[in-house]
Amino acid sequence: MGASALMNVKPVRWLGASAPGGLILPDAKPKRNQLYAPRHVFLDDQYLVVSDSGNHRVLIWRGLPADDHQDADVVLGQPNFETEGPGLLHLPTGTGIWEGRLYVADAWHHRVLVWERVPETINEPPSYALGQPDLQEIRPNCGGAIGPLGFYWPYGIAFVAGWFFVADTGNRRVLGWKGLPEVGQPPNLVLGQPDFYSGLENRGQSAGPNSFRWPHAITGDEHTLYIADAGNHRILGYSPLPDVDGPANLVLGQNTYYETREMPHVPQGAHRLRFPYGVSLAHGILAVADTANNRxxxxxxxxxxxxGVPAVEVIGQTNFEDSGENRWKAVGPDTLCWPYGLWLHNHLLAIADSGNNRVMIWRVEESSHDTS
Structure with a gap:
């Protein structure tokens, strides 16, 4: 299938302060419409949720913003829209709303925070934490050794076919629960390690089909689980969804399960990846944030x-060979600089365009769809 398979791909919304022409760092004092190095974004019919990671906060818009640079409605992790710095949140990353609850991967506090309903007012406190015994503890692995109940830099979260997954990046593993977990509930599954008490990079060996270096983001459906193994420059896929540890049967970004090559400064093509930090699946389309290739x-x-299955379409570059930040030109509505998190919903692709301090929303439809 050629690159023309997806012909209806275009930007429709720009969130975050504008950067006319060149990169502009945010002001020292944050604003309602400003983002600083956002690392993840979630979108459904009711909410847009952005991990404004550099400002150590989460912003929420009620519904899809109608205008570019629109103000957020709610801020979490800060007492107001003008405050920044670590507090409740320290480098928040993965986000999601499932069964009416808001989940935020508070990565550098080594926990996932849960709000039992989506907050409607500024700085509402979370209901409880996963990965820590309480809301006060923030040490890696609950202050002890690796075990089933602790996290070390949990960057990614997902709810796939009734399973809740956490990319426990610092422990080089993915944990899975049947259903949404409650406080203190141990996981049912570990991927990437032989047991719940191990955390070696690539299991202490060379990379293979059952190991991770930096598992970072997760997506999937009832047939396949996809894990962005950013440090090994690849996506691993498991079909059917695993309920025990085992090897993947899909690899994207590398030519074998044992190869982990990064190839900077050369034409990238449609099948190479460099630090893929984001992945999202919907409507038969798998989107991968090829972060270091700015696409x-x-x-x-x-x-x-x-x-090594090739992609059929590229966003952020004009072809599959280039990889420059903003195409080595000016910041524009169709350029990217270090995109991290992604979310596909209702033929809209939300991109946390971290290096440009913004979130871009694109319409992504296969050519058989009518967008007139």
Missing amino acids: ILLFTGPPRTGV
């Missing part, structure tokens, strides 16, 4: 097994 790759089908 988003789109795969249709989606691929479920195989090795």
